[in-house]
Amino acid sequence: MGKRILIVGGGLAGTIVANGLCRQLGQELRDGSVSITVLGTSDTHLYQPGLLYVPFGRIRESELFREQRKVLDRRVPYLIDPATNIDLEAKEVTTESGKTLGYDYLVIATGSRIMPQNVPGMAEGAHWFYDLEGARRMRDALDAFEGGKIVVNVNAPHKCPVAPLEITFMLYDYLTAKGLMKKTEITYTYPIGRLHALEPVGEWAQGEMDRLGLKYETFFNTKEVDSKAKTISSEEGTTFDYDLLVTIPPHQGAQVIEDSGLGTGGWVPTDREKLLHDGSTDVFVVGDTTNIPISKAGSTAHFEADTVVDNLSSLITEGRWARNYDGKVFCFVETGMDTGTYVWFNYTTPPNPGPPSQMVHWFKLAYNRLYWLSARGLL
Amino acid sequence: MAERKRIDARGAFCPGPLMELIANLKLVDVGDELEVWSSDKGSVKEIPEWVAKVGHEMGETTEHDGYWSVVVRKAK
Numbered sequence: 340m341g342k343r344i345l346i347v348g349g350g351l352a353g354t355i356v357a358n359g360l361c362r363q364l365g366q367e368l369r370d371g372s373v374s375i376t377v378l379g380t381s382d383t384h385l386y387q388p389g390l391l392y393v394p395f396g397r398i399r400e401s402e403l404f405r406e407q408r409k410v411l412d413r414r415v416p417y418l419i420d421p422a423t424n425i426d427l428e429a430k431e432v433t434t435e436s437g438k439t440l441g442y443d444y445l446v447i448a449t450g451s452r453i454m455p456q457n458v459p460g461m462a463e464g465a466h467w468f469y470d471l472e473g474a475r476r477m478r479d480a481l482d483a484f485e486g487g488k489i490v491v492n493v494n495a496p497h498k499c500p501v502a503p504l505e506i507t508f509m510l511y512d513y514l515t516a517k518g519l520m521k522k523t524e525i526t527y528t529y530p531i532g533r534l535h536a537l538e539p540v541g542e543w544a545q546g547e548m549d550r551l552g553l554k555y556e557t558f559f560n561t562k563e564v565d566s567k568a569k570t571i572s573s574e575e576g577t578t579f580d581y582d583l584l585v586t587i588p589p590h591q592g593a594q595v596i597e598d599s600g601l602g603t604g605g606w607v608p609t610d611r612e613k614l615l616h617d618g619s620t621d622v623f624v625v626g627d628t629t630n631i632p633i634s635k636a637g638s639t640a641h642f643e644a645d646t647v648v649d650n651l652s653s654l655i656t657e658g659r660w661a662r663n664y665d666g667k668v669f670c671f672v673e674t675g676m677d678t679g680t681y682v683w684f685n686y687t688t689p690p691n692p693g694p695p696s697q698m699v700h701w702f703k704l705a706y707n708r709l710y711w712l713s714a715r716g717l718l
Numbered sequence: 719m720a721e722r723k724r725i726d727a728r729g730a731f732c733p734g735p736l737m738e739l740i741a742n743l744k745l746v747d748v749g750d751e752l753e754v755w756s757s758d759k760g761s762v763k764e765i766p767e768w769v770a771k772v773g774h775e776m777g778e779t780t781e782h783d784g785y786w787s788v789v790v791r792k793a794k
């Protein structure tokens with residue numbers, strides 16, 4: 340029997356790993372010495388960054404989805420059968436339908452998810468755009484909004500560290516265009532002592548918010564939301580009234596990670612350079628679900644996935660390790676409806692964003708289209 | 719039994735040591751300790767500032783070769 344590679348999770352990271360392995364292991368797939376299987380939860384692949392545009396009616400919902408079967412290399416069987424237990428001792432994964440799949444190499448790519456239910460009152464009182472249902476509800480709420488107090492509330496941990504700032508500046512542009520900004524006060528809250536985790540981005544955001552007259556509160560970690568009184572309070576003792584509460588809820592990893600005892604909160608302990616599950620030699624972890632102290636972002640998932648592809652194919656064909664992950668993260672940042680900037684860094688190089696420009700905004704819009712090429716491994 | 723968990727946030731520019739601490743505090747019990755490793759000297763100021771604001775307890779801060787370790791006890 341050939342080497343069996345099992346990938347749990349067919350989101351961005353899992354898909355890039357599967358497609359990349361197909362490119363590097365073409366011969367082995369043909370002669371049967373390697374097989375690759377992906378386990379997922381749905382027949383569609385959701386382009387998550389596109390959710391940012393949904394509340395403003397700026398994207399057609401059909402643009403957010405592709406058939407997963409078409410994004411994935413046709414040589415890879417894709418089973419819509421979520422993993423319910425991952426047993427690293429027995430080297431077996433059990434699925435919802437009751438199948439047990441053995442593996443020689445496992446790739447865990449189950450991502451992260453929002454947990455508004457972890458904060459009292461949040462699910463009832465807040466809007467969010469981090470899933471499609473939430474983004475639709477937020478679109479309706481914005482349609483009905485006639486001015487008042489908006490709180491944009493950010494909680495730790497969360498994926499895509501730039502989306503909270505993007506939504507804030509986009510809200511400003513959207514409400515200005517609608518003539519409502521004069522009757523609106525926007526307050527942005529952030530868990531630590533500046534407006535963004537990255538210092539230069541935080542400084543830039545503060546300058547912009549001052550210029551536009553947006554308010555902000557640092558050191559704000561949500562304790563509870565009172566959906567009747569329409570207030571949100573922090574662990575640090577601050578309370579705000581709101582008419583519209585937009586939140587980035589705290590995140591956790593997938594349920595199956597907790598259920599399998601692989602990591603508290605669904606975060607899998609992972610070697611930050613090798614991207615191996617701590618203590619394993621045959622279990623790779625990639626994308627949002629790692630516990631690596633690094634941005635949970637599409638670009639992180641992409642760079643990590645490339646590293647996993649190189650190492651896994653090198654281990655299989657030559658029995659050697661290829662290269663370590665250097666912690667690279669790259670993010671486009673929408674700084675309004677028409678301008679953007681970008682930032683990159685790794686474990687040793689600090690971030691340094693370029694000045695916002697319209698061109699970078701167009702790059703990001705282009706990237707929104709290019710995502711599919713990147714997932715298919717063509718970029 | 720109170721436990722101590724280590725968070726190696728060296729070289730973590732984003733989300734950074736304090737955000738890692740905040741996220742990890744949500745996953746441990748009251749009385750447990752987290753030991754954050756940071757290569758950013760700013761953490762030595764920033765972490766105690768937040769801990770005082772929110773009402774957890776500071777343990778020892780130690781300078782090592784090229785990084786600092788900061789211990790925080792979850793108090794509520």
Ligand SMILES: Cc1cc2nc3c(=O)[nH]c(=O)nc-3n(C[C@H](O)[C@H](O)[C@H](O)COP(=O)(O)OP(=O)(O)OC[C@H]3O[C@@H](n4cnc5c(N)ncnc54)[C@H](O)[C@@H]3O)c2cc1C
Binds near residue numbers: 593671
């Ligand atoms: C609103 C928004 C805007 C964003 N904007 C950007 C951006 O501009 N730039 C950027 O870089 N990143 C952005 N991101 C973040 C980016 O989408 C994620 O970081 C990225 O998708 C992570 O890839 P992943 O493969 O780890 O997780 P995902 O892509 O989420 O994939 C995980 C997959 O695992 C599956 N899964 C879960 N449990 C199981 C199970 N038990 N069995 C089988 N499968 C399972 C899930 O269904 C999912 O398909 C954004 C995210 C959001 C929500």
